[in-house]
Amino acid sequence: MKRVYIANHGQGNSLWPMAKANSTLVTFAKKGLHDYWKAGDRDGYIAKALESSVTILGVRPTRPTAGRWYNLFDELRDTEGDVWISRQGDEIWWTVSEPGQLRESLQPADRPDLHGPEVWVLEKPCRPWSDRDGQGRPLRWSAVHRKAQDFLSTEATFQTLNNDRGYADYARALVAGDPLDVWHAQPLFTAKAAEAKRNLGRIFSPKEKSAAEMASTMLGTVAQANGQIVERRVKEKTTTLSREECEALILRLMGEQEDRCALTGLPLGYVGDCDDKQMLASLDRIDSGGHYTPDNVQVVCRFINRWKGADDDQLARRLIGALRSGITRQ
Known part of the structure; x- marks a missing residue:
């Protein structure tokens, strides 16, 4: 079965306007590292990242983090027929990835202090983004079950939604506009709803x-x-x-x-x-x-x-x- 991804587009979702306008999935690569990925040199990429790159926190990445960065570009290049979901404020947008090569372009970096003056922007074709489900109803974050909010967002660039508890199937049903009652009746969902009802303030994930x-x-x-x-x-x-x-x-x-x-x-x-x-x-x-x-x-x-x-x-x-x-x- 095809995967479900939860995605951000660029740092702080800064590339979202491009993704929406171009019907693409978008991320960026640091200029000094991109050649290593294009050459398929994973070890060289990781070594260079450990030497010259920093994370959003301004510190050197760990080896697993650098390896994850490399994997992101592989996943973006290879995705086809997968569901992609991205939260934008109170709106939930979704699409399905399509065949096609990555489009690459050099563009000014939004954080030159972290990434240098220019970065490679990578775009993968997808269907037009939509903030409505398969039945034409608006998809709004505030209307999503509190438990679903735990797994329909991410701090990462993008990540695969694990289906051990049926979360990927839930996401597919959500964007299709199918009934969600079977999930909402499960203990994890009912417990979260009860917690939200008891605590009118913020509910921690x-x-x-x-x-x-x-x-x-x-x-x-x-x-x-x-x-x-x-x-x-x-x-x-x-x-x-x-x-x-x-x-x-x-x-x-x-x-x-x-x-x-x-x-x-x-x-x-x-x-x-x-x-x-x-x-x-x-x-x-x-x-x-x-x-x-x-x-x-x-x-x-x-x-x-x-x-x-x-x-x-x-x-x-x-x-x-x-x-x-x-x-x-x-």
């Missing part, structure tokens, strides 16, 4: 709850690990991040990692939306001997964080790769 929980855990760990001597000296761990900065960083990492564990690629579980506690998202230091800095953290599944412990990140990746290869050969 599972991602936001998970980010807050991870930030609290990290700050608590730092507070208790300042090199003090107990029965043994505790390894010092520090951070310069405030709680708000930490939560924003974690949310960004979740988006850049497409809601998947940075080490295994398994789907991340979020608070209130995951029955298996071992799959819950957990903040991991890439260099276990380093501190909680923006360039030294990644989000992994809880059980992987426990298994990795104080081991080297590359060692953990090598062993996970060996395990995966061994299973594939059986």
Whole structure:
């Protein structure tokens, strides 16, 4: 079955007017990196990104983040017949990707401080964007079920909507104008509706709850690990991040990692939306001997964080790769 993507277009959706006017899916590539992708040089792309690029937070990307950037262009090039959804304020717009090559053009960057004076803008053909469902009714964010709002938006450039709980099927039914009662009767949806009814203020998503929980855990760990001597000296761990900065960083990492564990690629579980506690998202230091800095953290599944412990990140990746290869050969 074809995929469902949730998309932003450029930084802060700045390329949305172009996407809508041209009936395209749009993203951009940094000028100094694009040649590596066109040459199919993934390793060269990642190495160059780690050396010369920064994220929206102004810090060097992690290796998984750089790898995700490379994958985005592959996905955009290869999409065909997939549903794409993009929230624009209170409007929900959707389209279906069509065959055709990427169109590339050099254009002024909207953030030259981050990306340089020019960027490559990449456009993939799609059907004309629509903010109405298949029955001609307006699609409005404020009218969407509170639970659906959790998975119909993203902080990332774009990401595939996971269908483990039927969310991709929900999105297809939404844009087609089909009945949604079968989903709205499910426990996850009824619980969210009840929470919204009890709390007339803001209702936090599972991602936001998970980010807050991870930030609290990290700050608590730092507070208790300042090199003090107990029965043994505790390894010092520090951070310069405030709680708000930490939560924003974690949310960004979740988006850049497409809601998947940075080490295994398994789907991340979020608070209130995951029955298996071992799959819950957990903040991991890439260099276990380093501190909680923006360039030294990644989000992994809880059980992987426990298994990795104080081991080297590359060692953990090598062993996970060996395990995966061994299973594939059986």
